[in-house]
Amino acid sequence: MTATCRPRPTAFAAFSCQNIANRTGSRLQLAYFGLGSTPPYKRWTHFMRVNFRKSARMEQKLATLSDVANNGFDFVIVGGGTAGLVLANRLTENPEVSVAVLEAGKAHIEDPLIQKLDGWVKQLANPEYDWCFPIVPQKHAGNNSISWSRGKGLGGSSAINLLGWTRPQREDFDAIEKLGNPGWNFDRFYEYSKKSEKFVIPETARCHKGYRDLYEFHSMGKDGPIPLSFARTSSGAEFEFQKSLEHHGVTTISDMLSGDLLGTAKIVSSIDPASGTRAYSASQYLFPVLEERPNLKVLSEAYVTRLLLTKDGEEIVASAVEFEHGGSLHQVHASKEVILSAGAIKSPNILELSGIGDREILEPLGIPVIQHLPAVGTNVQEHLTITGLVFEMRDDIDIATSDLMRDPAFQSKLKGAYPHVEGPLSLVWTGITYLPVQTVSERADSIIDMQTAQIVKEADQYPPGLGEQYEMQLELMKDAKVPDVEYLVFPFSLVPDTSGKPRLSLLPVVSHPFSRGTIHINSADPKTHPTIDPHYYEEEADLEIMLDSFKYARKIAQTEPFKNIVVAEVMPGSNVTDDDELRDHLRKHFWTAWHTVGSLSMLPKEKGGVVDPMLKVYGTKNVRVVDLSIIPLEVSAHTQAVAYGIAEIAADIIKNDNRL
């Protein structure tokens, strides 16, 4: 790094607190740069004022009930979330095409909790923003339970997520095609995925070879709506973790978006470098076009209760959608198609409430069965992770943690030193690593053999198609070029902590869990939360992979230089070493990465499919699903780019199919 790369005093740190810390040597200065995502006082106040005006104008552009109720549109999209708004934008590029979007949550226009990078801390478990879906006590995880967050409001989960941007491993996506979905391979996904991306190289990062390479030579889209860049803030601890990984032969990579994830990296974030705020589907795909598209009507606080289905010969036709708004039920008519984009949890619910699903679930609830489609709400897969590997970090070195940054005493010291800087911390998560099971576990072969034997033994009890999925998963697992495990470095503790000490968590993630769960309605009341059972750890291989991944993370943490920045492992504590004790610990502290897929899988019908490769629900003439629920096999990546990519592909499928 040359002197010209040094940030100006009012500029924000571009990529590495650690780099800057090395230059300044002062924790105060480090923390100042760590505040990078919060603009200086004047900028933020001006920003808020402008936002307020924009917000009022935008509110007026949203639909009113009378714009939508009892009116007809070519397409009705259920759910104004990540995928739903991409689709709404792309379909209404043609002024002849009319689209209504019904979103259950609020509009949250220019909402600081969404825009500020650490706003998610306040959004999670807040019912204004988060559906807070409870999951049932987990039989194979000590009957413990957690809740699954999902975004409620325009932008859906892209409005509350943790901003990391990854693309799946090539082989993961190719496996989706091999399961019977022609065209759903990595190459096509990649081309469409880039359509949503606008990679912006941060000014000061131009000096950093790795990032320049990524920008100039590699794999990101540059003209799409979602600005992406490297977060200006990072803890610095992730770089120490990377260096420790390097001691164990893991490569630090600069391009994690080319379909080859193996290695350790600084993740790209969906943050607009111009404003330092969250870039999400509403801010990038909806608000910029709303004013100029009278053919697009978006109604918030419109809770869809069911699709109104009729039969046309053998085929089912959705002619309208029923929704609740302001305490009353209304309908909106669709002349071409109804598209479900309510996410992997609610889209299957809406199908079931409409009479498409397993007869054995619908009939006892008094819901007339229009089509018996037993795969609805099955094949649910979720990235398995844990919260229980937490460290106390040294506070006399240039590593920032969220705990430290939140400390009022530290903040006031900061303000004394930098009176023109306002606001709390906005450290985002940036440390990411993908590894094959062969790297993290000496038992890789025996875990594969154990799972193979299990599959042979239980094959005749599996639902249709599951055996084939498992064979595919085993192939991916045997391939040491394909990641099976991920590590996240979080600059805080996810377990409530009142010690006031700086904390950091390492989160191992099982990328391709074998366990399969279900999501079903349990009431004919559309407002009742569904019964969600992910069956965490039901398949023994998931627990054993987690165990070895946990032990590997610990090994890295005990390697220099990471070791030198840690005071102690506070959870579970380095005295806990017995495998059975650790298994209990992992059962107790399981957690979600919020990446649910598979609940309306795209597969041949006889293999457990709900939608075909054109995303149409089997047996229907005009009902499609466009969200994460269609992915039949979990991918190793974080899923927002997948949701955007699916919607970009779907838009062209729908346009072609309707000759638009």
Ligand SMILES: Cc1cc2nc3c(=O)[nH]c(=O)nc-3n(C[C@H](O)[C@H](O)[C@H](O)COP(=O)(O)OP(=O)(O)OC[C@H]3O[C@@H](n4cnc5c(N)ncnc54)[C@H](O)[C@@H]3O)c2cc1C
């Ligand atoms: C807390 C959290 C953190 C995450 N972090 C990351 C990350 O760092 N990186 C990453 O890549 N991915 C992350 N993800 C995952 C990613 O954001 C999601 O997988 C993706 O956004 C899902 O898109 P979707 O379109 O399938 O669903 P959503 O974006 O969830 O959209 C569904 C929409 O439908 C609406 N809806 C539901 N039911 C109804 C109804 N009955 N009527 C009307 N509307 C309805 C919802 O309110 C919502 O707006 C995270 C997710 C969460 C929840």
